[in-house]
Amino acid sequence: xxxxEFVYTTYIETTPEKLWHALxxxxxxxxxxxxxxxxxxxxVGSPYRFAxxxxxxxxxxxxxxxxxxxxxxxxxxxxxxxxxxxxxxxTFDIEPRGTVVKLTVTHDNLDERGKTLRDISGGWPMxxxxxxxxxxxxxxxxxxxxxxxxxxxxxx
Amino acid sequence: xxxxEFIYISYIETTPEKLWEALxxxxFTMRYWVFHA
Numbered sequence: 001x002x003x004x005e006f007v008y009t010t011y012i013e014t015t016p017e018k019l020w021h022a023l024x025x026x027x028x029x030x031x032x033x034x035x036x037x038x039x040x041x042x043x044v045g046s047p048y049r050f051a052x053x054x055x056x057x058x059x060x061x062x063x064x065x066x067x068x069x070x071x072x073x074x075x076x077x078x079x080x081x082x083x084x085x086x087x088x089x090x091t092f093d094i095e096p097r098g099t100v101v102k103l104t105v106t107h108d109n110l111d112e113r114g115k116t117l118r119d120i121s122g123g124w125p126m127x128x129x130x131x132x133x134x135x136x137x138x139x140x141x142x143x144x145x146x147x148x149x150x151x152x153x154x155x156x
Numbered sequence: 157x158x159x160x161e162f163i164y165i166s167y168i169e170t171t172p173e174k175l176w177e178a179l180x181x182x183x184f185t186m187r188y189w190v191f192h193a
Contacts, residue, residue: 010166125165125166125167126167129166129167129168130167137169139169141167141169142169145167
């Protein structure tokens with residue numbers, strides 16, 4: 001595991017299959033990932049891309065795809081600042097725990113004190129909180145809790 | 157801040173007052189607090 005890394009764990013009352021769908025279906029990510037729609041065929045080696053209102057935000061390629069247990073992809077933000085940094089990696093581990101699911105998001109291969117590390121440290125707690133909310137209640141969190149995302153979009 | 161430390165951030169659709177109550181009311185903490193290792 002490469003330092004620095006960011007690890008975020010939460011427990012969601014859902015099934016591994018529903019959580020996998022929530023991470024990989026573009027119409028669904030658009031609802032809780034603050035407007036970011038993902039597109040990919042989710043085969044290992046295939047490209048994927050997040051786009052908000054048609055403009056790309058993050059892209060990369062699928063490194064591991066083992067539904068509904070483990071998904072990993074490279075993380076290459078589509079902003080000029082982030083392009084100077086090395087391409088990092090995100091891994092989602094999904095483990096059933098009785099009637100709930102343990103989700104661990106590991107983001108590693110990050111630059112020390114880089115923009116990406118700063119962005120994702122603020123971003124994952126919002127995205128995962130909204131993911132948990134939509135899966136448990138049917139409603140995502142409101143978009144206005146993400147002022148940093150709006151600012152980042154305005155800069156690009 | 158002395159290391160090691162553990163920081164965890166989340167976002168909850170509630171009010172500050174309800175969250176405070178949830179952290180400080182023993183009847184409520186008994187329902188969700190699971191540290192009993």
